[in-house]
Amino acid sequence: MTAFLSRAAVAAGLALLPCIALAQTPPADAPKADAPKPDAAKADAAGAKLLATVNGQQITEEDLRVAREDLAANLPPQLQGKARDAYLLDFLIDGALVAQLAKSEGLDKTPEYARRLAYYHEKLLMEAKLGQIAKAALTDEAIKKTYDDALKAQKPEQEVRARHILVATDDDAKKVIARLKAGEDFAKVAKEVSKDTSADGGELGWFSKDKMVPEFADAAFKLDVGQMSEPVKSPFGWHVIEVEGKREKPFPALDEVKDQVSRYVVQKAQSDAVTSLRKNAKIERAPGAPSASDETQVDDAAAAAPAPAPAPAEEKKK
DSSP states (O other), X not given: OHHHHHHHHHHHHHHHGGGGXXXXXXXXXXXXXXXXXXXXXXXOTTSOBEEEXXXXXXXXXXXXXHHHHHHGGGSOTTOOHHHHXXXXXXXXXXXXXXXXXXXXXTGGGSHHXXXXXXXXXXXXXXXXXXXXXXXXXXXXXXXXXXXXHHHHHOOOOEEEEEEEEEESSHHHHHHHHHHHHTTOOHHHHHHHHOSOTXXXXXXXXXXXXXXXXXXXXXXXXHSOTTOBOOOEEETTEEEEEEEEEEEEOOOOOHHHHHHHHHHHHHHHHHHHHHHHHHHTSOOOXXXXXXXXXXXXXXXXXXXXXXXXOOOOHXXXXX
């Protein structure tokens, strides 16, 4: 388990930093559990509010909180508040009934149960410690330093803002150019004849060279601002391109990528801690046990697999 954590966390963390500049705002994390509100008049011996008893077994508000945290990612987003807690309480009641039946049949005495109990015991301890490490690592100073390091490492990259009109043949493209040179509005002509209906008036916005097919990108990046291309052939047809602007690709503001930077800070702190533990531990693999070389063979096989088909024009441009 710890070996997997080490490799997965390191890979995820180290892969994240150079991608910050390209990242969209990530989705919000699952909601945290609401803090319980103890009711001294109805509290059990541990001080938690008693919610139900199942054949004498107590279910408290603390049990509900644990279930809420554990199942948050799997609950329908529309299930909130009292309706969510009612659902979870029924879940705990049903779980207690089934567990009581299993225990009466001796399932808690089996070797399989013991193995799983030991596994989840270590898993919960691991998660608790990694949570401590994450809390200690996630400071404003660490987030700012990580962002600043990524900003310094960002290599200058040019972007172009352009419009295009996509038609079926070279002759069609030349007719488009003739209309534009005669003074017709580019956006108007694009709306009338362009095969690319996803680009409003031919507008493509800002893009770097790697976001377009090579034939299109080479032509667009050679043009000056305000200049229009001759017909350009690509796998999608014939293009007439007009460049509206050029700039160095901007780095996103910290507020735009703070969640992603925070995850990187946490992942790096956790992976560093596990790496340190592995370095100072005596770990002996039994003969024939799975090892990192097995993962390398899988990675090599994946790398040798055929490349996927190119994206459609609409996806390639965006």
